[in-house]
Amino acid sequence: MNRGTVCLTFDFDAISLWIARGQTTPGPVSRGEFGAYAIDRILGLLRRAGVPTTFFIPGHTLETYPAQCAAVAEAGHEIALHGYAHEPVSTLDRDAELAVNRRSAALIERLTGHPPAGHRTPSWDFTDNTIPILTELGVEYDSSLMGTDFEPYFARVGDQCDPDGPFRFGDASPVVELPVSWTLDDYPHLEFVRTRELVMPGLRDAEAMFARFLADVRYMADTVQGGVATVTLHPQVIGRGARMAALERFVAGCRELGVAFERCVDVARRVRPGLS
Numbered sequence: 001m002n003r004g005t006v007c008l009t010f011d012f013d014a015i016s017l018w019i020a021r022g023q024t025t026p027g028p029v030s031r032g033e034f035g036a037y038a039i040d041r042i043l044g045l046l047r048r049a050g051v052p053t054t055f056f057i058p059g060h061t062l063e064t065y066p067a068q069c070a071a072v073a074e075a076g077h078e079i080a081l082h083g084y085a086h087e088p089v090s091t092l093d094r095d096a097e098l099a100v101n102r103r104s105a106a107l108i109e110r111l112t113g114h115p116p117a118g119h120r121t122p123s124w125d126f127t128d129n130t131i132p133i134l135t136e137l138g139v140e141y142d143s144s145l146m147g148t149d150f151e152p153y154f155a156r157v158g159d160q161c162d163p164d165g166p167f168r169f170g171d172a173s174p175v176v177e178l179p180v181s182w183t184l185d186d187y188p189h190l191e192f193v194r195t196r197e198l199v200m201p202g203l204r205d206a207e208a209m210f211a212r213f214l215a216d217v218r219y220m221a222d223t224v225q226g227g228v229a230t231v232t233l234h235p236q237v238i239g240r241g242a243r244m245a246a247l248e249r250f251v252a253g254c255r256e257l258g259v260a261f262e263r264c265v266d267v268a269r270r271v272r273p274g275l276s
């Protein structure tokens with residue numbers, strides 16, 4: 001049995017995450033800065049462990065931290081789209097969503113020499129225009145939806161959601177979906193956020209979080225032929241202190257389960273012909 005693969009993904013939001021929330025004072029900006037500070041140690045861990053990964057990087061981060069983004073690319077990690085300033089796409093009309101992705105795709109192409117193959121919406125927001133825009137830009141895969149846990153599928157276009165009748169499913173697009181989940185995301189587990197509207201407690205034990213992640217990877221390896229587990233991490237979250245040691249143990253635990261590590265683009269290109 002093919003035990004499957006883990007796509008470790010890093011959303012290198014840096015300061016853009018706080019800009020998107022209107023928090024541009026030195027305090028929240030410094031939280032974003034930490035993401036860039038942590039890149040070196042994250043790349044060191046990935047180099048030691050021999051793990052290829054995908055970094056979803058907003059255009060704002062590409063322009064603010066060119067040296068760190070170049071180091072990510074030079075280490076062989078994939079760089080994919082993640083908005084410009086972490087805009088929730090549902091706040092954008094079609095032209096604006098297209099413009100944001102064009103602008104950021106040009107920045108990625110300038111850095112890597114080729115257009116981005118992949119895309120993840122900021123905060124996994126989504127619109128009816130998202131997939132048509134990705135198709136127009138030649139993007140091969142998306143990683144923002146949650147329709148399955150460990151099996152890639154083709155994202156649909158033309159869904160119709162009417163509360164007064166059954167949901168009408170649209171047609172499959174050529175865009176491969178590598179599904180995500182809040183359950184495999186470090187942000188809600190670990191990050192403490194307090195605003196006027198909400199308190200997100202976070203601050204859980206990183207070892208316990210990775211034990212949950214590993215239990216999901218084990219379930220996939222045991223039950224899904226050639227499954228794909230997409231794990232979402234943020235440099236400004238996972239890069240802090242002992243959380244890095246917990247990440248290193250998680251990688252070792254995955255290896256013991258017999259699963260592989262692959263970049264999203266490599267998975268998308270491998271599974272695409274087999275999807276229907």
Ligand SMILES: [Zn+2]
Pocket residue numbers: 011012013017082086122123
């Ligand atoms: Zn993000």
